[in-house]
Amino acid sequence: MNRTVNGIVIREKPLGEKGKLLYVLTQYEGVIAVKATGAKNISASYLKSAQLFAYSELNIYDKNKHFTLTEAKLIESFYDLRKDVSDFALASYICELALLTAVPSDDGILRLVLNCLYALSKNLSGRDTIKAVFEYRLCLCLGLEPDFSGCTICGEKGNLFDFEESALFCAECAPDAERCISLDEKAVEALNYLNTCPPGKILSFSIKGEPEAAFCRFCEDYLINAADLKPATLDYYKQTIKDD
Numbered sequence: 001m002n003r004t005v006n007g008i009v010i011r012e013k014p015l016g017e018k019g020k021l022l023y024v025l026t027q028y029e030g031v032i033a034v035k036a037t038g039a040k041n042i043s044a045s046y047l048k049s050a051q052l053f054a055y056s057e058l059n060i061y062d063k064n065k066h067f068t069l070t071e072a073k074l075i076e077s078f079y080d081l082r083k084d085v086s087d088f089a090l091a092s093y094i095c096e097l098a099l100l101t102a103v104p105s106d107d108g109i110l111r112l113v114l115n116c117l118y119a120l121s122k123n124l125s126g127r128d129t130i131k132a133v134f135e136y137r138l139c140l141c142l143g144l145e146p147d148f149s150g151c152t153i154c155g156e157k158g159n160l161f162d163f164e165e166s167a168l169f170c171a172e173c174a175p176d177a178e179r180c181i182s183l184d185e186k187a188v189e190a191l192n193y194l195n196t197c198p199p200g201k202i203l204s205f206s207i208k209g210e211p212e213a214a215f216c217r218f219c220e221d222y223l224i225n226a227a228d229l230k231p232a233t234l235d236y237y238k239q240t241i242k243d244d
Contacts, residue, residue, distance in 0.1 A: 002060070004060075005028075008053065010052075010098050012050070020035075020050055021033055022036050023099060025099070025102055025113060026110065028106075029104050034067040034069050035067065035069065037069075045071065046072035052095075054074060056074050056075055080122075086240040089240040094134055100229060101141070106141070112134060112141065115199060115203075124203060129216065133203060137202055146168065147167070150168070151168060160174045160177060161218065162174065163222070181221065183218060220234075
């Protein structure tokens, strides 16, 4: 059966001498593995679509859930991500997280990946902020949404987050302040904003200086603790920015 899907290549592997096995994050089917025979040939009609980060309309032949690419129409190549090693590393980290978490019948992660890769390729925000926003919104896609509207006990403003209870507390109500991470008020505001903003507005907030640093640290720690995820590409990304 021939059919069409929209998707982005989030991983590729060699397939024979001239082919590739593409792992494609799709809108409604999660990640599918697609054979692209002859994809390494410069004359291949779908050459540009059979590349890492390429977002395309793919025509595939489906034989008992074994997929083969027949044609493709490139929508966005995100080629600029290949021009900077740190951008490439962060994009690879984003794609690996998507590979680990995407499920069928939910296009939230695909939209998140596309929005963040676009922002990264167009330099719409700092790398660390884009990384943090992706990490936190991915947790929301997975159903891991903490409440940042106020202290979980008294409702007043809080700035102490307890990973063990996945809750925000004020200094008076915190069960164990020593095990909590302290967040600046601006960082709490940014996290509360991300809990409710639409997908197209995930970077429509401003945070600078130490509040931004605290926000970024929290988002990575929350992903690792709440979702129990730490891809190998995270270390690769950190090494590239260390070398900058």
